[in-house]
Amino acid sequence: MTLKEKLLEKLEQSEDYLSGEALAEAFGVSRAAIWKGIKALENEGHEIIALQKKGYLLKTYGEKLDSDKILSFYQGKAPLRLEVHEALGSTNDYLKTLAEKGEHEWLAVLAERQTSGKGRLGRSFYSPKGTGIYLSVLLRPKLELKEASLLTILGATVVAKTIEAMLDKEVEIKWVNDIFIEKRKVSGILSEASLSLESKALDYVILGMGINVVKGKGLPSDLDNTFGALFEGEAPQAFRNEFVGTLLTELSSAYERVAQKDYLDYYREKSMVIGKEVYLVTPHQKEKVYVKAIDDFGALIIKDEKGNERLINSGEVSLRFE
Numbered sequence: 001m002t003l004k005e006k007l008l009e010k011l012e013q014s015e016d017y018l019s020g021e022a023l024a025e026a027f028g029v030s031r032a033a034i035w036k037g038i039k040a041l042e043n044e045g046h047e048i049i050a051l052q053k054k055g056y057l058l059k060t061y062g063e064k065l066d067s068d069k070i071l072s073f074y075q076g077k078a079p080l081r082l083e084v085h086e087a088l089g090s091t092n093d094y095l096k097t098l099a100e101k102g103e104h105e106w107l108a109v110l111a112e113r114q115t116s117g118k119g120r121l122g123r124s125f126y127s128p129k130g131t132g133i134y135l136s137v138l139l140r141p142k143l144e145l146k147e148a149s150l151l152t153i154l155g156a157t158v159v160a161k162t163i164e165a166m167l168d169k170e171v172e173i174k175w176v177n178d179i180f181i182e183k184r185k186v187s188g189i190l191s192e193a194s195l196s197l198e199s200k201a202l203d204y205v206i207l208g209m210g211i212n213v214v215k216g217k218g219l220p221s222d223l224d225n226t227f228g229a230l231f232e233g234e235a236p237q238a239f240r241n242e243f244v245g246t247l248l249t250e251l252s253s254a255y256e257r258v259a260q261k262d263y264l265d266y267y268r269e270k271s272m273v274i275g276k277e278v279y280l281v282t283p284h285q286k287e288k289v290y291v292k293a294i295d296d297f298g299a300l301i302i303k304d305e306k307g308n309e310r311l312i313n314s315g316e317v318s319l320r321f322e
């Protein structure tokens with residue numbers, strides 16, 4: 001562990017201010033080294049309150065994530081189990097290891113922060129402490145491989161519905177998995193599927209959801225204009241626990257009907273791309289197309305500039321408006 005990481009761990013465990021002197025002594029380094037470590041953490045997006053006579057305190061937003069509190073809001077029928085971690089590399093990766101060892105479905109894993117949060121298409125997902133919800137759920141749906149994208153659609157639907165239920169805000173969904181409020185992305189979903197070679201069906205799916213609850217100060221500047229959050233200022237104290245409980249309740253009831261596909265109606269209704277001209281972007285090209293519809297497997301039905309109608313799967317493609 002680097003000094004910066006050790007410092008963060010110590011600050012996370014402390015509910016009171018820690019003096020620079022005490023920290024320097026604990027790690028056997030100079031106070032200047034501690035100050036440098038604190039600045040490096042601030043540059044990564046951690047908010048640290050520094051008071052001259054008292055020292056350093058890591059700022060947290062509202063109450064901590066708590067399994068019992070989340071379960072008190074959970075009303076689903078699915079046999080939910082929860083794990084809450086202070087920090088993980090990626091909740092998806094962590095859960096994948098458990099899935100490979102045979103873990104049953106409906107284990108949900110949360111982390112206060114992720115050190116290497118993952119986004120779609122190999123991107124990283126900025127996951128600082130306290131400002132967001134980083135949640136992964138292990139599911140073992142009885143679906144064929146070609147239906148795997150439906151889980152992403154289901155996830156986006158559930159996140160959007162939960163936001164609408166808890167906040168009086170209009171939500172839009174950008175195919176395939178991005179949730180927007182007032183043209184800013186507030187949530188992204190990464191579902192990762194594993195195929196059973198024997199049955200050629202899905203073995204498991206990890207449904208990973210990242211939600212920006214408040215806008216932390218250290219958002220990388222290239223993301224600052226694109227990303228939004230559920231709240232402009234601070235969130236209500238118990239918001240995250242209630243949100244997660246409500247979201248998992250929504251997920252439990254939507255998942256019962258995963259094969260019926262009725263959630264596709266809501267998804268289409270909230271789509272910000274159907275009936276629009278967009279750019280399909282891959283690492284090699286950018287193509288202007290018109291989006292006609294979304295089919296029953298979650299694929300995009302588009303018309304290209306030559307007038308040909310084509311089907312686009314989410315795999316390697318992202319959508320842009322300009």
Ligand code: BTN
Nearest residue numbers: 090092118119120188189208210
């Ligand atoms: C995207 O916007 O491209 C998808 C972002 C998905 C982020 C979530 S946070 C919880 C889970 N763990 C990860 O490493 N990623 C997903």
